[in-house]
Amino acid sequence: MEIGFDNNLYVQKQTEKIRERIAQFSGKLYLEFGGKLFDDYHAARVLPGFHADGKIRLLQAMKDQAEIIFAISAGDIEKTKIRADLGISYDMEVLRLIDDITETGLSVNSVVITQYTGQPAADAFAKKLTSRGVRNYIHRPIAGYPAAVEHICSDEGYGSNPYIETTKPLVVVTAPGPGSGKLATCLSQVYHEYRRGMMAGYAKFETFPIWNLPLKHPVNLAYEAATADLNDVNMIDPFHLEAYGKTTVNYNRDVEAFPIVQTILARITGNKEYYRSPTDMGVNMAGYAIFDDEVVRAAACEEILRRYYKAACDCKQGKGSEEALHKIENILQQLNLQPTDRSVVAPALKRRDETHQPAAAIRLPDGRIITGRASNLMSACSATVLNSIKAIAGIQDITLIRPEVLEPILRMKIDILGSRSSVLKVDDTLAGLAVTAASDPVAAKAMAALPLLRDCDMHSSQMLHSGDEGTLRKLGLRLTMEPVYPSKDLYF
Numbered sequence: 418m419e420i421g422f423d424n425n426l427y428v429q430k431q432t433e434k435i436r437e438r439i440a441q442f443s444g445k446l447y448l449e450f451g452g453k454l455f456d457d458y459h460a461a462r463v464l465p466g467f468h469a470d471g472k473i474r475l476l477q478a479m480k481d482q483a484e485i486i487f488a489i490s491a492g493d494i495e496k497t498k499i500r501a502d503l504g505i506s507y508d509m510e511v512l513r514l515i516d517d518i519t520e521t522g523l524s525v526n527s528v529v530i531t532q533y534t535g536q537p538a539a540d541a542f543a544k545k546l547t548s549r550g551v552r553n554y555i556h557r558p559i560a561g562y563p564a565a566v567e568h569i570c571s572d573e574g575y576g577s578n579p580y581i582e583t584t585k586p587l588v589v590v591t592a593p594g595p596g597s598g599k600l601a602t603c604l605s606q607v608y609h610e611y612r613r614g615m616m617a618g619y620a621k622f623e624t625f626p627i628w629n630l631p632l633k634h635p636v637n638l639a640y641e642a643a644t645a646d647l648n649d650v651n652m653i654d655p656f657h658l659e660a661y662g663k664t665t666v667n668y669n670r671d672v673e674a675f676p677i678v679q680t681i682l683a684r685i686t687g688n689k690e691y692y693r694s695p696t697d698m699g700v701n702m703a704g705y706a707i708f709d710d711e712v713v714r715a716a717a718c719e720e721i722l723r724r725y726y727k728a729a730c731d732c733k734q735g736k737g738s739e740e741a742l743h744k745i746e747n748i749l750q751q752l753n754l755q756p757t758d759r760s761v762v763a764p765a766l767k768r769r770d771e772t773h774q775p776a777a778a779i780r781l782p783d784g785r786i787i788t789g790r791a792s793n794l795m796s797a798c799s800a801t802v803l804n805s806i807k808a809i810a811g812i813q814d815i816t817l818i819r820p821e822v823l824e825p826i827l828r829m830k831i832d833i834l835g836s837r838s839s840v841l842k843v844d845d846t847l848a849g850l851a852v853t854a855a856s857d858p859v860a861a862k863a864m865a866a867l868p869l870l871r872d873c874d875m876h877s878s879q880m881l882h883s884g885d886e887g888t889l890r891k892l893g894l895r896l897t898m899e900p901v902y903p904s905k906d907l908y909f
Contacts, residue, residue, distance in 0.1 A: 418465055418782070418872055419465060419709070419712045420465050420466040420709070420712065421464070421465050421466060421707060421708060421709035421710070421711070421712030421713040421716070422464040422465060422466035422467045422703075422706055422707055422708070422713065423466060423706045423707075423708055424466055424467055424468045424471055424706070426705070426706045427467070427471065427702060427703060427705075427706035428471065428474055428475050428478060430702040430705055430706065431475050431700070431701075431702045431703075432475060432478050432479060434700045434702050435448065435479070435587065435620075435622075435700055436479075438618060438620050438700055439482070439586050439587055439618070441618060442616055442617055442618025443616040444586050445586055445588075445610065445615060445616065445617040445618065446586065446587055446588070446617070446618045446619070446620060447588050447590060447603040447606050447607060447617060447618070447619050447620075448587060448588065448589050448590065448603075448619075448620050448621070448622055448700070449590050449599045449600055449603050449619070449620070449621045449622065449623075450472070450589050450590060450591040450599070450622050451595075451599075451621065451622060451623035451624070452472070452623065452624050452625070453472075454472050454473055454476075454514060454518070454591055455469075455470055455472075455473060455514065455517055456469055456470070457469050457470070457471065457472060457624070459625075459639075459643055459720070460624055460625075460703075462716060462719070462720045462723075462895070463635075463636050463639045463713070463716050463717040463720045464636070464703065464706075464707065464713060464716070465712055465713065465716050467703075473518070473521055473523075476521075476523055476589065477521055477522065477523065479587060480521075480522055480523050480524070482585055482586045482587050483523065483524070483585055483586075483587040483588075483589055484523075484524040484525070484526045484583060484584065484585040484587070484588055484589070485518060485523060485524065485525050485526060485588075485589045485590075485591060486526050486527055486528070486529060486581060486583075486588060486589070486590045486591075486602065487511050487514065487515070487525070487527075487528045487529065487590075487591060487592060487593075488528075488529045488531050488590055488591070488592045488597045488598045488599045488602045489507055489508065489511055489528065489529070489530060489531065489542075489592060489593060489597050489598075490507075490530075490531050490532050490596060490597050490598055491530050491531065491532050491533040491534065491536045491538075491539035492532055492536065493507045493508075493593075493594070493596070493597065494506075494507065494508045494530070494536065494538045494539045494542050495536040495537070495538045495539060497538075498594065500593060500594060504887075507593040507594055507597075508538075508542045508593075510593040510594075511528060511593055514591075514593070515528075515551065524585065525551070526552065526581065526583055526588070527551070527552035527553055527554060527581055528546055528551060528552070528553045528554075529553070529554045529555075529556055529581070529598070529602050530542065530543060530553060530554070530555050530556065531556045531597065531598030531601060531602065532556070532557075532558055532598060533555045533556065533557050533558075534557065534558065543555070554578075554579045554581055555579070556578045556579075556598065556601065556602065556605065557577070557578075559574045559575070559577070559601075560573075562574075562601075563674070563677045563681070564677065566677070566680050566681055566684055567684070569681060570608060570681060570684040570685055574608075575604065575605040575608035575609070576608065576609075576612070578605045578609075580606070580609040580613075581606060583606075588606070590602050590603050590606075595647065600674075600678070603619050604619065604678070604681055604682070604685070607619050607682070607685055607686075608685050611685050611686060616686075619682065619698070620698055620699070620700050621671075621698045621699050621700070622699070622700050622701060623671075623699060623701060624701060624703055625637070625639075625640035625643075626640050626641075626651045626666045626667065626668055627666065627701065627703050627704045628654070628665045628666050628667060628696050628699060628701060628704065629665065629666075629704040629705075630666065630704050630707075631666070632651055632652070632653060632666050633751060634714070634717075635713075635714045635717035635718050635721065635752060636713060636714070636717045637651050637666060638651070638717070638721060638748050638751065638752065639717040639718075639720045639721050639724070640668075641744070641748060642720070642721045642724035642725070642744075642745045642748050643720075643724060645724070645728060645740075645741035645742075645744040645745050646737060646738065646741045648740075648744075649668050649669060649670065650668060650669045651666055651667075651668050651669075652666070652667065652668065652669055652672060653665070653666065653667075654666065654667040654672060654694050654695055654696045655672065656672070656675060656693060656694035656695060656696075657693070657694035657695070657696040657697070660693040660694055660697075661693075661694075665694075665696040667695045667696055667699075671695040671698075672695055675694070675695045675698075678692075678698075679691065679692060718752060718754060718758075719759065719874070721745065721748055721749065721752065721754065722749075722754065722756060722758060722759045722897070723759070723895060723897050724745055725742075725745045725746070725749060725756055726756065726759075726876075726897035726898060726899075726900070727897070728741050728742040728745050729742055729900040730880055730898055730900045732900070733880070733900040733901075733902075734880070759874070759876065759897065760780055760786065760874065761778040761779065761780050761786060761874045761875060761876040761897075762778075762876050762897075764778040764786045764788050764876075765777050765778035765788060765876045765877065765878050766878055766899075767788075768788040768789075768790055768878075769790070769878040772790045774790045774791045774792070774797065775790065775791040775796070775797040775877070775878050775879050775903065776788060776789065776790045776791070776797050776801075776877075776878045777789055777797045777798050777800075777801040777875060777876065777877045777878065778801065778875065778876050779801055779802070779805045779870065779873055779874070779875045779894065780873055780874045780875075781805060781808060781809060781869075781873060782809075782869060782873065785808060787801065787804050787805045787808050788801060788804070789801030789802075789803070789804045789805075791840070792840075793840070794823070794840065794841060795840060795841045795846060796840050796841065796842055796843065796885060797877065797878070797879075798842075798843050798875075798877060798881065798885050798889060799841055799842065799843050799845070799846040799885075801875070802843060802846070802847075802870070802889075802892070803817060803846065803850070803863075805870060805873075806863045806864070806866040806867055806869075806870070807863055809866040809869050809870075810862045810863050810865070810866045812859060812862065812863055815859065817850060817853065817859070817860050817863055818846070818849040818850055818853050818860070819853050819857070822849045822852050822853050823841070823849055826841065826845055826848065826849055827841070830845065842882070842884055842885050842888070843884075843885050843888040843889060844884060844885075844888045847867075847888070850863065850864055851864065867892065868893075870892050870893060870894055871892065871893030871894075872893055872895065873893075873894055873895065874894075874895045874897075875889065875894040875895065875896045875897070876896075876897050876898070876899075877896070877897070877898040877899065878899050878901070879898065879899055879901045879902065879903045880898045880899070880900065880901060880902060880903060881896075881898060881903070882903075886898075
């Protein structure tokens with residue numbers, strides 16, 4: 418993969434910027450952390466060279482100065498809101514993140530359950546946190562929020578929230594997803610700090626949109642495609658343009674909220690010039706680490722195509738809206754892109770049409786495109802994965818998995834597990850390959866090529882069952898699918 422982003426430079430500049438902002442506020446900064454702390458695969462895809470765990474690496478460089486607070490909405494806990502890319506609920510994602518962050522040596526301060534109105538699921542989650550030794554706090558809705566500034570900035574407003582004791586100069590406030598109450602948690606803490614006679618600052622760390630890239634740059638448009646279901650829109654920051662005469666990019670929610678945030682901060686601190694624009698609030702240096710704009714543009718266009726297919730499949734299954742799909746279609750038109758511009762689409766569909774069977778295609782790291790089709794024994798994706806690792810390993814047309822290995826797998830699927838299908842899914846096939854590889858050096862050579870499929874593009878001529886889709890994503894394949902059901906069965 419071609420690289421267009423310098424991750425080391427990014428960490429260096431980002432760290433310097435955060436430390437500069439801490440110093441600006443006399444050594445105490447509450448930093449609202451948007452996006453994903455771990456597994457930021459969107460950033461890694463649109464900025465080739467960006468490390469998916471880049472934000473954690475950044476915080477690790479400052480671990481002696483930083484501690485982390487998690488915010489999670491009581492409503493999201495009650496609704497069992499799911500993080501789509503991992504398939505787990507927001508409350509479970511908080512527990513996962515606490516485990517992962519603790520492993521890195523970073524300090525987790527506590528969890529704040531926001532917008533609490535007596536939700537039983539939130540009570541159960543708080544009890545679980547307490548039983549596991551995790552400090553947790555409850556923030557209730559504030560009457561008149563966000564317009565009634567005088568009430569909000571009073572003992573009945575932010576003052577009614579419990580104060581969270583912190584000890585480090587940098588307090589990162591993050592969440593499992595959007596709408597979790599990060600901003601309100603930060604501002605509540607700033608209010609309490611000033612009431613205690615301590616100066617504290619607020620800033621925002623949001624990777625996208627990148628403020629110093631053009632409004633219609635593919636990287637910024639890829640962010641719009643990724644948030645099409647939230648109806649986020651990139652726009653010129655009018656406050657920054659008026660204050661400084663400079664054009665910068667932000668997004669609608671921050672621009673719309675800025676006058677209120679500005680008023681609240683001015684009321685708390687007494688400083689009317691605390692920030693003059695939403696861009697001023699940010700500490701994002703990602704734009705300065707792009708060294709090959711052409712590579713980054715191409716990667717962002719690929720991501721927009723992937724988002725199109727995801728939205729089309731979601732819409733087909735009733736999990737997404739037509740409005741979100743139409744928004745991405747509009748973005749494709751702005752960039753003069755067609756869905757078939759994705760390099761693996763045409764080969765997969767051609768193989769399907771030639772064989773009259775479901776098919777798939779993978780683009781290997783050297784640019785070769787390998788296809789496979791469904792058979793009575795294997796799914797199209799299973800065949801394509803096997804064909805691809807054989808091609809990478811330079812293995813000619815031989816059978817990789819011995820029949821005596823496949824037969825007991827098939828018997829277990831049908832006779833014991835009660836499967837209606839005798840077709841081997843991807844995980845079945847990989848299990849058979851692993852068993853064969855224990856005694857067959859050729860199969861072992863093929864299996865050793867599996868990690869080289871990471872970050873390769875793949876396209877399926879039909880939607881996949883969740884099991885196959887999940888396994889392919891675990892292999893690191895960048896999968897898209899035609900919005901076509903694999904059969905007439907209603908249960909899919």
